[in-house]
Amino acid sequence: MTLKEGIPRHIQITQWLVEEIEKGVYQPDEKLPSENELAKKFDVSRVTIRRALQSLENEEIIYRCQGLGSFVSDGRKKHNLVKLTDFNEDMKSAGLEASSVVKRFEVITAPKWLAERLNIEANIKVLQVDRLRLGDGEPIAYDTSWLPIFYGQLLSKEALKEKTIYSILEDDYDIEVTKGCYRMSATAADEDLAEQLDVPVNTPLFLIDRISYTIGEKPIYYQKRYYRNDQVMYEMTLERGKNDTSKSESLPLKEFVPVFHSTH
Structure with a gap:
């Protein structure tokens, strides 16, 4: 595409990306070309590309995960979690005893989509860990985690x-988990998930996709966790400051925590 004179370049790039998304060239949750790739394509600086991507992010057409790139949004509203916790911490807060059954512990070759999320080259070996997560002995969730071998070999x-992976890395190896990038959505239980979670096939499940990072924006693992929706929901607390006189509809998110069935 050749950029036209008289129209700011970042606006033209934004419009081109929107058209490509609307045509289905890039599907929801698909990664967009990198800043470098787009800069070369349009023969502009990365600053110009960042302005174009920022406009798309502001309009919630895309979302960005630091260190991984930009992805097409599916149009749903997103909220950041306030506090990063692991499964055992969530269970303890709910007054439940946490335990796990390891269903798979295997080194595999990372496909392209997984390599992008872990910021590694495709076909690199990673550790895949599948676990059935229990609260007081009852199935609560099922998750699959993938770790680069550098971290996987420690488990x-x-x-x-x-x-948990968190506690092993932090307590045993002083590898700090600094943040997580979450996406929450709904899905239906296939035959395998239905069997593991003891629910009928096609039962709605609450899906959390998470990338956890350590210092230096290095992804430690990518995880898909499937919660039984009869066992967990999330509650949100928004707080308006006493001196906040703005008319904005946006309120700061003070608390966003899981609430489990036994605590309803």
Whole structure:
């Protein structure tokens, strides 16, 4: 595409990306070309590309995960979690005893989509860990986690029965988990998930996609967690400051926490 004179370049690039998304060239949750790739395509600076992407993010047409790139939004509103917690911490807050059954602990070759999320080259080996997560012995969630081998080699199947990935890396190896990038959506249980979670096939499930990072914006693992929606929901608390006289509809998010069935 050749940019026209008289119209700001970043606006033209924004319009081109919108058209490509509307035509289905880029599907929801699909990664867009990198800033470098777009800069070369349009022969502009990365600053111009960032302005174009920022406009799309402001309009919630795309979302960005630091260190991984820009992805097409599916149009739903998004909220950031206020506090980063792991499964055991959530269970403790709910007054439930957490435990896990490790269903798979295997080194695999990372497909392209997974490599992009972990910011590694495709076909690199990663550790895949599948776990059934229990609260007081009852199925609560099922998750699959993928870790680069550098971090995966620090885990063991036995340790994961009682401890979380967070606690193993932080407590045993001083590898700090600094933040997580979350996406929440709904899905339906296939035959395998239905069997694991003890629900009928096609039961609605609450899906959380999460990328967890350590210092230096390095992804530690990518995870898909499927919650039974009869066992968990999320509650949100918004707080308006006493001196806030703005008419904006946007309020700061003070608390966003899981609430489990036994605490309803």
